[in-house]
Amino acid sequence: MTADFGTPTPWQIATVERVVVETYRARTFSLRLAEPRSFRAGQHYDVRLTAPDGYQAQRSYSIASPPPPDGSDAAGAGLADVIDLTVELIPDGEVSPYFHEVVQPGDALEVRGPIGGPFTWGSDLGGPLLLLAGGSGIVPLRSILAHRATAAPDSAALLLYSARTPADVIYRDWLDAQAQCAGKVAVRYAFTRRPPPLWDGYARRIDPPMLSDCIAALAHLDDAGRPPLCYACGPTGFVENAADALLSVGISETSIRTERFGPTS
């Protein structure tokens, strides 16, 4: 188990290569690592900021990009020299506003990783996959989806993405392209505040009937009709609700993996 998940490195310097504006409050930062590392889809990095007086702030950010193809490190995994982190702006926050207001290409940041074990996916785990994202909880699920496309293209996957409004959806073009080109992937949105006009999709929080519906749709995509492996990620309240709803529609506890981003809401 140890080699697979990688011991987090000591702190290292990453150079910001590119900043992409994803939505009005989400940006993706491509970081070039001084010391390339392998990682599993779903893992995160810690970022540490240091003020001139020595004060430091640390936060965790999930890797949005997929692990590189198998390669040459000791465990046979590929080394990633660039990782993408997507940071959602919490206006009264400390670290996310720094990313949005200050960070630009060429900046150096201290990072360490990869970190995280249970909330990861690799082709060894197979499918079908039911991915439940709440807000910025999409970030590690994007890595999993992108990794699935090359590592296990025959595994079916359904992403159910809960966002306030369509303007809050991160990676929209990429997600819709996944659903269109690959017959085994479906993407559904649930808008909790302001659905678009004439929207015939979900317009409420995730609940058991919605999950039953998605599980049935996923069973159509999966030839064997096996029960799904489920990943739920987002703010604590979202994950609590999603995990409880999964249990209530009969998904076994051992098939549910969770990552809680935020405080209790």
Place this chain on the structure above:
Amino acid sequence: MTTRGFFGRRREAPPRPIPPGQYLERGFPVLTAGPTQRIPLEQWQFSLVGVDGEPLGQWDWAQFCALPQTEVFTDIHCVTKWSKLDTTWKGVTIDDLLAAAGVVNTPPYLMAFSYGGYTTNLPSWDVLGGRGMVALEFDGKPIEAQHGGPARLVVPHLYFWKSAKWLQGIRFMDADRPGFWEQYGYHMYGDPWKEQRYWGD
């Protein structure tokens, strides 16, 4: 390394020092690898197990509540970077638990195990002498399921993943072995003041 353009936005200075790399949180975030466990009190059982798997003591909810109850007032520190000050926990100290079970010689290590399969390892010293308890109440109320109720371990001087939620029992060990997060690269001991988050720290 100083980070360009970062000056910190400390909204409030902690009234006393908090461990390095931590920030002050008023809410109560949750770190759990799976769904919240919901254990009905009438099914709840707590066991103390010896190094060879021999039972040393077992309690149901009513029996456990009848053990001496102690209150502790303390700060807690989660490896995901938040610290919460001035929390109150009430429950049974490990000292009282061992006394109730008649255990005299405590083996050097223990594995806390939980409903749902979670485990975490600790040196026994770190839960003795009033340093650890099985808490049943948080801030004067039964502990909510999402925060580890009905009963959770509380060992406040170590990162809070050591304070296993949904505690089902404690198994003693002759040698230290990694628990759940520890197998995934989290530190075997986890002292927040030494910032022992991950292997090698």
